[in-house]
Amino acid sequence: MMKIPNDAVAKPFFQIFKGTFFIAPASLLFSRTPFSFSELSSRIHLSQRFLPQFHSNSALNHEPQFDRPRSIFEKITKLDDALKLFDEMTQRQPLPSVVKFTQLLQAVTMMKHYSCSIHLFKQMAAISVPVNEYTTATVIKCYCQLYHTSEGFAIVAYGLKRGVLPDVWTFGTLLNGLILEDRILEVERLFKKLVKEELCEPNVVMYSTMIKGLCKFGNNDTAIALLRLMNEKGCKPTVVTYNTIIDSLSKDQMIDDALKLFKEMVFHKGILPSVVTYNSLIRGLCNIGRWDDASKMFKEMEDKKISPNVITFSILVDAFCKEGKVEDAEVLMNIMVERGKDPDVVTYSSLIDGYCLRGEMKKAREVFDSMRIRGLVPNVVTYSSLLNGYCKELKIDEALYLFREITEKGMKPDVVAYSTMLQGLFRVGRCEAARKLFNEMRAHNQIPNACTYRIILEGLCNNHLMEEAISMFSLMGDNKLNLDIVVYNILMDGACKSGKLDIARDLFNDLSVKGLQHDVRSYTVMICGFCREGLVREATELFLQMDERGCPPNSATYNVFLQGLLKNKQHDTIEMLLQEMGGHGFSLDASTLALLLVNPIARSFDARLLKLIGKLVPKEGADAPCSTWLVASEYNINVGKVNRSKLFDDYCEA
């Protein structure tokens, strides 16, 4: 990962908080006992004493006011109460109106108990409660949220039989359902049909839904075109419409386009940005390392009295953790608490993940325990981070124990959890256990994704089970999982390493047939493979082809090729390659350097060449852009934690 000086990441943010907020000691977050209300209020009191400006400055004063319930049923917040009420209603003579029943259904839907809502609807049908547009739209929403949009269409038919015509709400919900299920073609077909046959006049929500769909399917440009079109049709976009596109652009790292749209929204359309707008932009800026701009955004939202919410903080905590600044993330979480925004499961998960990524499992476990003490229930994502951490440390039994705990706690391991566990098992060579787990995964209807297959194929290859990898690969068939350059690279690498160069070569040639583009790694793997078998001429040909085919070699390719040449005692082109590397700003990795320096030819290097090599060695603390992947262990060279540049200096002195 790119190394960023400590200050660059967190400092801009903490400057905002500096002097404004009382920073709670870490013990507040990780104390063994949960907060009591009196504790919380005494802490607020303390911060008031320390910081008179806390109140005048704080966005705490600008909390959104809760709307009065629009329906008496909105007061119902517990599922049990709703079910009891439903039973009562069904007993009443005469039956309450369809409106009352629908409101109850909506209350249950609001609590996200979609299956339950559907169940209630079926009971309503059984006792012949009539339905109207509201009832069907609500039930359709439930089916859509459960990824059963086709059932939603069946409800439309059910309504039609009873004289209920689908309206713009119903169609909007159905479009949303199709989008959730990635049914792109049907989304397009339905939308066009609605417009063409004038089945309903699209409104701002429907346009926004379509825009969401286009963004989801990677079509930001069309989404923006639709934004323009709805304007032409006299349908005014809202902040939600803009947020959808701004978020998508930010996610696709097109942050400057997102900012352009943001300005258009605020200055030309006069639409006030919301906390969601800022959250998307801040996350986008953090993701590409524009920390100063992100902190400016954060300040801007405070100036505009838009209160950062749990998600805002969560984004920052996550960004800090991803940069390895877990301690800063913890300080930020304390500030959250100070500002009355309690970190939620997602926030804690980010922190846990941060510690796991650094291999600090003890700390990760502490945070995990403290969040549970706080009454927060870890979810599958939280568990997956821990699984990943333990697996990386090769502590497979701890990982397995946690993995079983997921089920014990009444949750279902998802694809990520299974895949992480599989990766761990393969890493320690427990292939049989991995096989069993894979079967279990399929038995539990968790569909392996491209990542799962990569892990399995890589695991089989690394454990010298090349035949199984190949048969697994052919079992995958010609679908989009198979049409993945990464999978090919894994297999070619595996084949090369197990001395099956023919298989690797076939796969390499198969790529063009399948319409896949060779990437730098594909070439590098093959160059490594050819060199391993002493086929320097073929390796050289491939190396030269890379530029011609518009896929120029990178640092890793040069390192692998250099190692191959050295191993095969082909010293003629080494100097030229080193000079090319210098020209490209590439670096020598530790093992290539070591191999170069232990080679007798090094004795013949003149001062000029040694100086060049010195430049190619990354200095300590600097970015090391060359990856060390593909470094052949067979060379048995281990420079360990020796300072790379020191290694070189020592050599020059000797």
Added chain:
DNA sequence: GTAGGGTTAG
């Protein structure tokens, strides 16, 4: 007199 669909965090 009564209610419904679209946006952000791992």
